[in-house]
Amino acid sequence: MSAALSLRDLTVAYERHPAIHHVTLDVAEGALTAVVGPNGAGKSTLLKAVIGEVRKVEGSIDLAGRGRAKIAYLPQVSDIDRGFPISVLEVVLLGRWARIGGFGGASAHDRHEAIHAIEAVGLRGFERRPISTLSAGQFQRVLFARVLLQDAEIILLDEPFNAIDARTTADLMALVQRWHADRRTVLCVLHDIDQARARFPDAILLARELVAAGPTAETLSAANLLRARAMAEAWDEDADACLRAAD
Amino acid sequence: MQALYDFLLGPFVEFGFMRRALVACLALSVGSSTIGVFLILRRMSLMGDALAHSLLPGAAVGFLLGGLSLPAMGAGGFAAGILVALLSGVVARYTSLREDASFAASYLTALALGVTMISLRGSSVDLMHILFGSILAVDDLSLLLVATTATITLVGMAIIYRPLVVECFNPGFLVAMGERGAIFHYAFLALAVLNMVAAFQAIGTLMALGLVLLPAIAASFWTRDVASMALVAAPIALFSSYVGLLVSFHSDLPSGPSIVLTAAACYIASLLLGARDSVRQRLSRPAHLHG
Numbered sequence: 001m002s003a004a005l006s007l008r009d010l011t012v013a014y015e016r017h018p019a020i021h022h023v024t025l026d027v028a029e030g031a032l033t034a035v036v037g038p039n040g041a042g043k044s045t046l047l048k049a050v051i052g053e054v055r056k057v058e059g060s061i062d063l064a065g066r067g068r069a070k071i072a073y074l075p076q077v078s079d080i081d082r083g084f085p086i087s088v089l090e091v092v093l094l095g096r097w098a099r100i101g102g103f104g105g106a107s108a109h110d111r112h113e114a115i116h117a118i119e120a121v122g123l124r125g126f127e128r129r130p131i132s133t134l135s136a137g138q139f140q141r142v143l144f145a146r147v148l149l150q151d152a153e154i155i156l157l158d159e160p161f162n163a164i165d166a167r168t169t170a171d172l173m174a175l176v177q178r179w180h181a182d183r184r185t186v187l188c189v190l191h192d193i194d195q196a197r198a199r200f201p202d203a204i205l206l207a208r209e210l211v212a213a214g215p216t217a218e219t220l221s222a223a224n225l226l227r228a229r230a231m232a233e234a235w236d237e238d239a240d241a242c243l244r245a246a247d
Numbered sequence: 248m249q250a251l252y253d254f255l256l257g258p259f260v261e262f263g264f265m266r267r268a269l270v271a272c273l274a275l276s277v278g279s280s281t282i283g284v285f286l287i288l289r290r291m292s293l294m295g296d297a298l299a300h301s302l303l304p305g306a307a308v309g310f311l312l313g314g315l316s317l318p319a320m321g322a323g324g325f326a327a328g329i330l331v332a333l334l335s336g337v338v339a340r341y342t343s344l345r346e347d348a349s350f351a352a353s354y355l356t357a358l359a360l361g362v363t364m365i366s367l368r369g370s371s372v373d374l375m376h377i378l379f380g381s382i383l384a385v386d387d388l389s390l391l392l393v394a395t396t397a398t399i400t401l402v403g404m405a406i407i408y409r410p411l412v413v414e415c416f417n418p419g420f421l422v423a424m425g426e427r428g429a430i431f432h433y434a435f436l437a438l439a440v441l442n443m444v445a446a447f448q449a450i451g452t453l454m455a456l457g458l459v460l461l462p463a464i465a466a467s468f469w470t471r472d473v474a475s476m477a478l479v480a481a482p483i484a485l486f487s488s489y490v491g492l493l494v495s496f497h498s499d500l501p502s503g504p505s506i507v508l509t510a511a512a513c514y515i516a517s518l519l520l521g522a523r524d525s526v527r528q529r530l531s532r533p534a535h536l537h538g
Contacts, residue, residue, distance in 0.1 A: 048419070051419070051422060051423040052422055052423075052425070053419050053422040053423070067425070068423065068424055068425035069424075069425075071423065072423075073419070073420070073423040075417065075419045075420070079417070079418075079419050080416060080417045081415065081416040081417070084288065084412075084415060084416035085288070085471040085472050085473055085476070086412065086416060086473070087472075094413060094417075094420060097420075097424045098424065102407075102409050102410035102413075102426060102431075103406065103409065103410075130471060130472075132471070
């Protein structure tokens with residue numbers, strides 16, 4: 001099966017300390033993959049490197065020739081200023097950015113599609129509401145509506161189920177399953193190991209380096225999880241320069 | 248009735264310098280209201296103020312080369328503002344220093360440098376003119392500069408409005424879409440510096456942001472929609488300019504501080520009585536809404 005995303009010897013560093021280093025893996029087209037690891041393992045950094053928000057120090061990222069328009073990224077809620085005076089409809093309409101761009105205007109069709117996406121995530125009637133008035137769960141639904149509108153082939157979700165109630169989690173997980181059924185490639189950063197085992201056929205286990213990747217049951221074995229925790233705790237502020245060379 | 252006319256309109260009908268001052272302030276108000284709104288939304292109010300102060304050494308170089316010439320001082324001020332904005336951004340990006348601290352370091356250096364340079368050749372009157380402005384000495388060239396600035400600002404903000412909004416509340420989204428958010432950030436800073444240059448002739452470098460920020464802050468107590476905030480801020484700035492000039496004329500007070508103090512009064516009134524998050528709103532206990 002061809003790869004939708006290929007990383008080769010990828011290293012991303014903040015102030016010369018690698019958040020992730022020498023990661024090599026392939027994500028198959030249409031795969032539903034959980035990205036799992038201890039705190040500080042570099043899970044979010046991995047997604048940010050793929051979209052280009054953080055620069056790689058070395059290595060390569062291959063998206064099988066896709067442009068940015070084919071990738072949707074749902075950030076952590078903490079990366080968004082939720083007090084900003086903007087409406088639900090305006091946020092969801094950003095999903096049309098690839099078509100409209102920064103300087104065009106939304107058409108009646110775009111608005112219709114955005115309202116349809118808002119209804120699909122269970123927020124009918126919320127179109128004019130400022131995002132500052134939404135609960136955490138409602139706001140996460142808005143971000144999912146934006147991803148829906150983007151209609152992307154690769155979908156990157158960064159901790160989408162954090163601090164939201166069980167009902168919202170179930171509704172949004174159903175959307176993720178639908179994307180998977182549509183043969184879209186989904187990477188989802190998760191903290192909940194049980195959720196990863198129950199819902200995601202594939203997993204990537206990170207601890208600043210790749211611990212394991214493949215079918216979830218094998219990747220998230222007790223031995224691998226123990227190894228990941230030990231690797232994540234081995235942080236040395238005065239470490240020597242990494243001597244591993246690129247392939 | 249005649250007395251009221253003489254009081255409210257007389258100074259502007261009778262004196263050309265008052266008319267020019269009013270037109271300059273009106274143009275400044277219209278152009279800079281959106282700049283003020285975005286400075287607040289980007290939590291850059293104090294950084295904007297630091298940036299305004301940093302115009303001084305550039306204006307001083309212009310002063311040393313061309314005396315009290317607005318084009319020379321304006322060009323110098325604009326160059327200094329852009330340089331400080333870029334340097335602060337670069338230092339914050341490539342070191343662990345936060346951008347506000349980097350701005351503070353840059354503007355304090357710039358302010359001291361500017362005052363020293365002016366002191367080398369100018370008199371204390373020149374220094375006061377640059378620090379506090381002299382709106383009553385606005386000539387046709389200054390008027391043209393302010394009007395051009397207002398036009399460039401309105402057109403520029405209309406062009407970068409949408410990316411700037413996204414850059415404010417979800418910068419990662421722009422990056423994911425392959426856009427370079429920094430371009431819009433620096434385009435906005437350039438427009439902000441341009442407005443500060445236009446304002447420093449009128450109100451001086453120390454209070455240049457008074458007419459930019461205070462109306463925008465006041466507007467935030469009346470509406471929470473970005474476009475509406477700019478639409479509310481502009482009339483508050485216009486009102487502050489008119490009343491400030493009038494107070495200055497009748498009470499023989501400096502015009503810059505009078506305008507800024509009027510804007511401050513509008514801010515305090517909005518803080519107390521505004522429709523959103525004001526003291527009045529906090530103290531009143533309305534019945535809960537249905538649904």
